[in-house]
Amino acid sequence: MKAYVASPYGFAESTxxxxxxxxxxxxxxxxxxxxxxxxxxxxxGPETWLALGARHLDTIEHEADLVVACLDQEPPE
Structure with missing residues (x-):
């Protein structure tokens, strides 16, 4: 099984x-x-981030069996 890990932890060096x-x-x-x-x-630029987002959605749709989402904000996004 393959799991796509959705989290904010890759944004900052601290996490x-x-x-x-x-x-x-x-x-x-x-x-x-x-x-x-x-x-x-x-x-x-925005086009780069939109293309990256589309690639991530494609990965979830075609490769992942499940998504592991880390929701630690209040309220979660």
């Missing part, structure tokens, strides 16, 4: 280490992880 060393290994004990943070955009 990236925890994401890589704790969260992903925990999930990998059970399923193959599709990590969206391994693909970084090559530009910084």
């Amino acid at each position: 990236k280490t925890w994401y890589d060393t704790t969260l992903l290994p925990l999930i990998e004990e059970h399923v193959e992880v599709l990590d969206p943070w391994k693909v970084q955009p090559e530009g910084s």
